[in-house]
Amino acid sequence: MTNRIEEEVIEQVRNNTDIVDVISEYVQLTKRGRNFFGLCPFHGEQTPSFSVTQEKQIFHCFGCGAGGNVITFLMDIENLAFQDAVSKLGGRIGITIAESSSSRDETKAPVSKEVTLMKQAHHFASEYYHHLLLHTEEGENALNYLEERGFSKEIIEKYKIGWSLPSWEALTTLLERKGMDLQEIEKTGLIIRKENELKYFDRFRGRIMFPVYDESGSVIAFSGRILQKSDEDAKYLNSPESPIFQKSQVLYNLDKARLEIRKHQNIVVFEGFLDVIAASKAGITNGVATMGTALTSQHIIKINRLTSNVTLCYDGDKAGMEAAKRAAGSLQAQHIQTEIAIIPDAMDPDDYIKTYGEDAFRTKIIEKPHSYLSFMMIVSKRDKNFNNENDTLQYIQEILEILSERTSTVERDLYVRQLSQETNVSEEAINQHLRKLQGNKAKQSKHQQRTPVQMNPELRKPKKNATADERAERILLSHMLYNPQVIDIARNQSEDQCFIRDIYEAAFVRLTGFYEDFPNGDYQRFLEMVNDPELRKIVMEAALSERDPDHETEEVMDCLRHIRKYRVEQLIVQKLHEAKEAEKMADMSKAIRLAQEAIQLKKSLATFEK
Numbered sequence: 350m351t352n353r354i355e356e357e358v359i360e361q362v363r364n365n366t367d368i369v370d371v372i373s374e375y376v377q378l379t380k381r382g383r384n385f386f387g388l389c390p391f392h393g394e395q396t397p398s399f400s401v402t403q404e405k406q407i408f409h410c411f412g413c414g415a416g417g418n419v420i421t422f423l424m425d426i427e428n429l430a431f432q433d434a435v436s437k438l439g440g441r442i443g444i445t446i447a448e449s450s451s452s453r454d455e456t457k458a459p460v461s462k463e464v465t466l467m468k469q470a471h472h473f474a475s476e477y478y479h480h481l482l483l484h485t486e487e488g489e490n491a492l493n494y495l496e497e498r499g500f501s502k503e504i505i506e507k508y509k510i511g512w513s514l515p516s517w518e519a520l521t522t523l524l525e526r527k528g529m530d531l532q533e534i535e536k537t538g539l540i541i542r543k544e545n546e547l548k549y550f551d552r553f554r555g556r557i558m559f560p561v562y563d564e565s566g567s568v569i570a571f572s573g574r575i576l577q578k579s580d581e582d583a584k585y586l587n588s589p590e591s592p593i594f595q596k597s598q599v600l601y602n603l604d605k606a607r608l609e610i611r612k613h614q615n616i617v618v619f620e621g622f623l624d625v626i627a628a629s630k631a632g633i634t635n636g637v638a639t640m641g642t643a644l645t646s647q648h649i650i651k652i653n654r655l656t657s658n659v660t661l662c663y664d665g666d667k668a669g670m671e672a673a674k675r676a677a678g679s680l681q682a683q684h685i686q687t688e689i690a691i692i693p694d695a696m697d698p699d700d701y702i703k704t705y706g707e708d709a710f711r712t713k714i715i716e717k718p719h720s721y722l723s724f725m726m727i728v729s730k731r732d733k734n735f736n737n738e739n740d741t742l743q744y745i746q747e748i749l750e751i752l753s754e755r756t757s758t759v760e761r762d763l764y765v766r767q768l769s770q771e772t773n774v775s776e777e778a779i780n781q782h783l784r785k786l787q788g789n790k791a792k793q794s795k796h797q798q799r800t801p802v803q804m805n806p807e808l809r810k811p812k813k814n815a816t817a818d819e820r821a822e823r824i825l826l827s828h829m830l831y832n833p834q835v836i837d838i839a840r841n842q843s844e845d846q847c848f849i850r851d852i853y854e855a856a857f858v859r860l861t862g863f864y865e866d867f868p869n870g871d872y873q874r875f876l877e878m879v880n881d882p883e884l885r886k887i888v889m890e891a892a893l894s895e896r897d898p899d900h901e902t903e904e905v906m907d908c909l910r911h912i913r914k915y916r917v918e919q920l921i922v923q924k925l926h927e928a929k930e931a932e933k934m935a936d937m938s939k940a941i942r943l944a945q946e947a948i949q950l951k952k953s954l955a956t957f958e959k
Contacts, residue, residue, distance in 0.1 A: 354435055354446055356867075359420075362439045363873070368406045368419040371438070375426055390426060391415045391611040407873070409889060413614070416889030417876050425882050428565060428607055463533055467593045470534045471560075471568040473527065474520055478511025478558040478571075488512040491557050491576055499630065499703070507605075508559065508626055513573060515555035538589040539571075556586060559622060561594070561640060564651075566604040570594040570640075572622065587641060597645040600637040600652075601625055609635040610655045617690075617715060618644065618652075619698065620663040620672060627699040628662070631707035633715055636662075644676040649683055654881055658686045660718050665692035667731075674728050677721055688718035691727070722764055725751055730771075741772050745779060753786040788930055821911035822853045826891040828905050829857070830872040831898070833864045835905055842909045849912055852887050859884070914954060921950045 369385055372378065378385040378401060389399035389410040398412035409416035415425070423434040436446045482488040482495075482505070491512040495505060504510075513520070521540050525531060531549050535542050540549045556573030563569045570588035588594055601622040610616045612635075619625050619638040628636045639648060652659060659680055663669040673689055680687040692701050692714060702710045719727065729747045733740040745768055752764055765783065769776045825847070828835040836857075839847040848854040856879075863875050872892045879885050897904050924947040931940035 354432055358439070358444065358446060359435055359874075359877075362435050362442070362444055363406070363418060363420060365442050365444070366419050366438050367403070368408065368422070369401055369403050371419050371441075372401055372408060372422060389413060389415065390608070392614050393612045407889075407893075409893060413611075414886035414890060415882065416893070417885055418873050420877050421885060424877075426608070428604065430565070431877060463536075464593055466530060466533050467537050467591065468567045468569065470524060470529055470539060471537070471570070471593070473524070474539060474571070475509055475511065475558075475560045475568045477520065477523065478513055478553075478560075479509050480511075481514065482510060482512035482557075487514055494576060495557065500626075501630075504626060504630065507629070509568075511558040511560070513551065513553040513556050513558050517550045517554065520551045520553075521549045537570075537591040537593060552588075553586060561588070561599065561601060561622070562604045563593070563599065564603050564607070567593075569599070572640075596640045596642045598647045598651075599640050600648055601640055602637050603651065606635050606637055607655065614656050615658040615660060616652055616656050617660045617662055618676065620669060621697075624662070624698040627702055628710070628715070631702060631711045631715075633711065643672065644679055646679075649679060649685070652680075653683060653685060654883060657684075658688075660688050660690055660715065662690040662692070662698060662715065662718075664695070664697045666695035669695075669697070670728055670731075674725070677724065681721055687721045689721070689724040690714045690718040691724070722748070722751060722755075722760070726764075726767070735772055741774070744768075745772060745774065745782070749779070749783050749786055753783060753790060788933060791926065791930055818849060818911055818915035821908040821915075822848050822850060823891050823894050824896055825905060825908040825912070826853055826856060826860075826888070827894045827896045828901060828908075829860055830875065830888070830892050831896075832901065833868070835901070836861060836864070838902070838905055839909060842906070843912075845916070847909075847912075849915060852884065856884060856887050856891075917950055917954060921947050924950065 369378065372385075372387075376387040376390050376399060378387040379397070380386075383402070383404065385401040385403065386397045387399050387401075388394055388397050389412055391410065392413040392415075394412050399408065399410045399415075401408045407416065407418050408422055417425070419438065420431070420434050423429055423437060424431060427434075427437075429437065432446075439446045482492055488511075492505075495510065500510070521531065524534060524540070531540060534540055535549060538552055541552050542549050553571060553573040555577070556575055559572045559574070560568045561570040561572065570591075570593075572588070573586045575582050575584055575586075590596060600618075602625045606616070615635060617628065617633055617636040619628065619636055622638045622640065625636045625638045639645075661673045661676055661680075663673040663676070670691075677687045677689060692698065696704070698710065698714075701714065705713075726748055729744055733744050735741050735744070748764065748768060752761055755761055761783070765776055765779050768774070768779050825835070825839065829839070846854050847857055859879060860875060863870060863878055867874060872888065876885055876888055876892075879888060924943050928940045928943035928947065931937075931943060
């Protein structure tokens, strides 16, 4: 079982490691004044905005907001768990990491012997299959086939593609010779137990082998493609779900694409793993794929931690378009900016690349995606006849349902005009129906209780021109990071949540739990306990904010006053909006009541002035 490293050792490693020396191995730094600057390794940029402060032993990017200390930097840049990062840094300065079983490690769940064995077996199998493909006579036919299909040696090496022998027990025999527990390995489907016998045989035989990796780069499954066509055998054979492989959680190539996703601030999601490999030939290095399943909530959480911009590139046939529609809807529901790259003529990425070339795929498909609304109009128009009144009305209704959620006036005008041109229905009539839909939704929303939601990616982004209420939240969190007692002050003064935005409230909840376990902990240790890099950005931004420790109570009370005032102002806006809607519905008594409530709230704003 994995145990937690002693706190004293963590502090020793952090204090005896120079952050400038470590980061210089990944980023070219130049000293300017007291700090060092370079191009941020977590997003693409032309002008250096990545700052390293040797005095405080922290880093911060003024472009994307990334920040932390030497341990969190190594965690992010190499996708390491907290313990692995500390161990690696300890090795640099000659500190042997001693682990303690008395504490709890919240940054990484304990790994069982069963899981470790399963991953070891898969790693061995991957190396074995890869060797057979590249260095044996038995693998020559498979290698020739791959090269004919456009797989270069570089691609084969990068994705560790291999070959499984037609033999029934080739891998099983080797695993047994290595002393591995076949009964445990059988649970992953790598080998299969013979019916009514305590004997095992290989699942994959005579197939080109594509390893599947988890986020940390461990092999957890395989997909095997048959070389010779057969009526009896399936073209592809995949590993079953197991303790180390759950399709709903795995994004193929995420281990290799993570840094590229951050650099591009975009992720390209494909329908299958072979699409990812094909796209990589065209220089698309930020691509991932699901493993034979629709895009799940677990997938979206992983994506959202890396970027809030997604490009979907599914097959161009009807099934692919429908799958893209469902995936886009799921992403939009989480407020993720979604675009869709449409492949023409019902092609898949590999077909398109073979027909038109790699440059065309990159420049005409991936770099020119459709907006979500534009894509939904294309999908909705299929199989509709605008000479048919029902088809026309259904099309308008489907698009206006989406458009009614939009806040941009320009976007609404643009698509209303397009709808009018396509259907020959007047813009006035379409706008009238759109206002009705918006009114109905506003009416429904007022009856719904306010509940916590997934963090809006827009709230995750550090904003250069912060409003007064945003500055108040940042300074309040800053005081909490340096003084745990501020948490009690905020709780006593707040009737509702202490913060307005979900991202700050999430940081507050985590910080409260942190102080319960680490009463004397500081913000750097807290940063190391936060798994989500985006959440760390908010914490780091707050930690670096200017605050006045000598007038802490006054400043904290002022922040809380700003937050309460903002909530009242938002309530006034809501009341006035509801009053206007009541007027439209000819409910004058309700409209008057709501207007009077808004007036009373406006008067109460005077109490927030000093």
